[in-house]
Structure formats: C-alpha cells, structure tokens
Amino acid sequence: MTVAAILRRADRVLLVRETRAEIEVWGPPGRIVEAGELLTEAVVREVNEETGLLVERIGPSEGHQVGARLRTAHRDQPSER
Secondary structure, eight states, X not given: OBOOOOOEETTEEOOXXXXXXXXXXXXXXXXXXXXXXXXXXXXXXXXXXXHSXXXXXXXXXXXXXXXXXXXXXXXXXXXXX
16 A cells, blocks of 8 residues: 655645656655554655655645645754644
8 A cells, every 4th residue: 555645835736756767757755554554654754754844644634535634844944833
C-alpha cells in the first residue's frame, strides 16, 4: 500500500523529483506504508523524509473521503498557524 500527500498553498502544489530507470519523474511526496503503520503516520513520515517538512494533522480534509488537512513547517522552523 502507498500514500501520497497533496500539499498546496494558494495556487501552488508541492512536487518532488525522483529518477527511475534514468527517467526524471515529478509527483507528490509519498511512498510505501510500513507494516503496522497507520496511513496518517505514513504520510507524515514520507513528507518529512522526502522534503524536510514537518506535517501535523489538524483535521479532516475538505471535500474528500480520505485525507486530512495538514499544517507544515520546515524542520528548523516553527509550524505555520
């Protein structure tokens, strides 16, 4: 199972770059859920590993069946409120 985070601010969306078989691919941060890990834990971990952002779940997503609203901050900065 995999997770992905759609992180947007105003009209911008965060994408990460990967190289797969010598092909550059852009997509949302996220990957494989580890055994015993909750989906929300996996997305928080993956975003941090791939971007350096700390994310915190602050409520349910708006207009989606699965998801969460997240607050982000860089590892060295306090979270935005």
